[in-house]
Amino acid sequence: MAATAPLTLVEIRRGLAWRKQLDKVFIAIGLAALFGCLAILAILFFDLVRDGASRFGWDFLTSFPSRKAENAGILSAAVGTTLMMVVTALFALPVGVAAAIYLEEYAPKNWFTGIIEINVTNLAGVPSIVYGLLALGLFVYKFNFGQSILTAGLTLALLILPIVIVATRESLRSVPKAIREAAYGLGATRWEVTKDHVLPYSTGGILTGLILGLSRAIGETAPIITIGALSFIAFLPPSPVTGEFPFLNFEWLWSEFTAMPIQIFNWVSRPDQKFQANAAAAGAILLGMTLAMNAVAIWIRFRFRKKINW
Amino acid sequence: MSQGTGWQAKGAFASLRYRRMRDRIIELVLLAAGLVAVFTTVAIVFILFYESSFFFEHVSVKDFLTDTMWTPLFADARYGIMPLVAGTLTVTGVALLVAIPLGTVIAIYLSEFAPYRLRETVKPVLELLGAVPTVVYGYFALLMVTPVLQKIFPELPGFNMLSAGLVIGIMIVPYVASVSEDAMRAVPRYMREGSYAMGATKMQTALRVVVPGAFSGLAAAYILGISRAVGETMVVAIAAGMMPNLTFNPTEPAATITAYIVQVSLGDLPHGSIGYQSIFAAGLVLMLMTLIFNVIGFFLTRRFREAY
Numbered sequence A: 001m002a003a004t005a006p007l008t009l010v011e012i013r014r015g016l017a018w019r020k021q022l023d024k025v026f027i028a029i030g031l032a033a034l035f036g037c038l039a040i041l042a043i044l045f046f047d048l049v050r051d052g053a054s055r056f057g058w059d060f061l062t063s064f065p066s067r068k069a070e071n072a073g074i075l076s077a078a079v080g081t082t083l084m085m086v087v088t089a090l091f092a093l094p095v096g097v098a099a100a101i102y103l104e105e106y107a108p109k110n111w112f113t114g115i116i117e118i119n120v121t122n123l124a125g126v127p128s129i130v131y132g133l134l135a136l137g138l139f140v141y142k143f144n145f146g147q148s149i150l151t152a153g154l155t156l157a158l159l160i161l162p163i164v165i166v167a168t169r170e171s172l173r174s175v176p177k178a179i180r181e182a183a184y185g186l187g188a189t190r191w192e193v194t195k196d197h198v199l200p201y202s203t204g205g206i207l208t209g210l211i212l213g214l215s216r217a218i219g220e221t222a223p224i225i226t227i228g229a230l231s232f233i234a235f236l237p238p239s240p241v242t243g244e245f246p247f248l249n250f251e252w253l254w255s256e257f258t259a260m261p262i263q264i265f266n267w268v269s270r271p272d273q274k275f276q277a278n279a280a281a282a283g284a285i286l287l288g289m290t291l292a293m294n295a296v297a298i299w300i301r302f303r304f305r306k307k308i309n310w
Numbered sequence B: 001m002s003q004g005t006g007w008q009a010k011g012a013f014a015s016l017r018y019r020r021m022r023d024r025i026i027e028l029v030l031l032a033a034g035l036v037a038v039f040t041t042v043a044i045v046f047i048l049f050y051e052s053s054f055f056f057e058h059v060s061v062k063d064f065l066t067d068t069m070w071t072p073l074f075a076d077a078r079y080g081i082m083p084l085v086a087g088t089l090t091v092t093g094v095a096l097l098v099a100i101p102l103g104t105v106i107a108i109y110l111s112e113f114a115p116y117r118l119r120e121t122v123k124p125v126l127e128l129l130g131a132v133p134t135v136v137y138g139y140f141a142l143l144m145v146t147p148v149l150q151k152i153f154p155e156l157p158g159f160n161m162l163s164a165g166l167v168i169g170i171m172i173v174p175y176v177a178s179v180s181e182d183a184m185r186a187v188p189r190y191m192r193e194g195s196y197a198m199g200a201t202k203m204q205t206a207l208r209v210v211v212p213g214a215f216s217g218l219a220a221a222y223i224l225g226i227s228r229a230v231g232e233t234m235v236v237a238i239a240a241g242m243m244p245n246l247t248f249n250p251t252e253p254a255a256t257i258t259a260y261i262v263q264v265s266l267g268d269l270p271h272g273s274i275g276y277q278s279i280f281a282a283g284l285v286l287m288l289m290t291l292i293f294n295v296i297g298f299f300l301t302r303r304f305r306e307a308y
Helices: A009-055 A058-062 A075-106 A111-124 A128-142 A149-173 A177-185 A190-219 A222-226 A260-268 A273-307 B002-058 B061-066 B082-113 B116-131 B134-152 B161-185 B189-197 B202-213 B215-231 B234-239 B257-266 B274-303
Strands: none
Touching (some): A009 A273, A009 B082, A009 B116, A222 B257, A260 A273, A273 B134, B082 B116, B082 B161, B116 B161, B134 B234, B161 B202, B161 B234, B215 B274, B234 B257
């Protein structure tokens, strides 16, 4: 111990100044990493828009795919994606919210509930292509749903179910206990408490979760390629709305289809440069839709957080 | 009057019974929804094992694990999974070399240095990087990143694992950063204050107190990143070529497990053929790989958990 002489005040100050310099260096590195990543996002978006600029226009939105790049458009892909999202939302929302209500409001704390919870957590980490394999083996060939919009919509619904469940649970949990106790105190049953008090307060969080889930589903390519969706579809599925009673028609559920990400994949994997402009234009539209959905989700979360004052 | 009360009391009683029964039924419906998650897991495991079982009737497990060629669709079919596993590991390795340093630095900065307003504004924007459709990232890797890399390495082929890995790395930065940041914010304030009181600067506190204290959370974040990279499909299918290639050299084209599944699905394979069954065997390997990483992560998290 005697070997090291005590530091003088000057030495201590010098050491401190040096260490404070290092702080600044680290801040610079941190900012560079952060804004580097954000810059990549911006470059990605602007490059897509630039590469696809020549293709934007009404014709691109209203044309079927074609062997000629200049005539090709995204009509069947956009319609397919929209219908698929309808199926996904109609399945994932009720099932996801119901499962979340069960886990958060009803489930007793026992091993059985534990199993459900572990399953939800694990499913969130399953690679998306595995959902495609599940759908191929189960929906397409065991249930005979075929390579249809129904199959794709259900597959994506299973894929986003964990997202909806986790988001819903979080927003249910943020409703204070006092609200529930008050309703119980007036003689409400558990379901009445949930339906009339807890759910209305959690709408914001549930919507946010659903939109984030859908924004994930809309860009998923691998699972719907795996179930065997085609990339060259020059017709539209039967219209869901008809002129005659009962005005709704569900044949479209069984229709073959293509979707935006598949169309992009098809175009990008062609060697012809002209098709790559199509891929860029469609990619910019898909990316724009995803970013818009995320923005809406952030906005809803912000609005509801501001409005509720417990 | 007394009659009225009696009737009312009876009505209320009946209604309570009705309401109780409705509650029971609704609880069962909700439980059924919860069971969808269990059903999905069971169905995934069942389908993967069931369809692979036909595959392993044709191919011995030994060949599957030791053969160095993967050519199930050729006339001279060979069924060695190694090339696909090698491709998957190489791409994942490159992705982690990008995502772990970037994600960790960003997390440390956001958790320990960034002013509150900047953090709250930047976080949702950073998450958008993880929301970009993977097919768009594939376009980015093939048509923007590869040409730039070719300027640096002129002999780089048009399809290569390097650009796919780099882009996947960028894609998983938000996952790594966000989970790491949560872990570091969970380190109690008094530990930082103790460190400051000893004369440590912010960076010393961050690196020597907060990071070790949050290590189990960081391990979980890295494992999450690995699972994402292993399961990523479209970027590799588009940018890395779809040629099974037993190599760990990222500058070469190769196929991953996921890319192989996509390649087969694009073609028109009859249900029940060996090619069809081979994608389930590949999917099974993919699931097992993810599982192994998660188990490692579980034990790492346990081993390094700090109790406060």
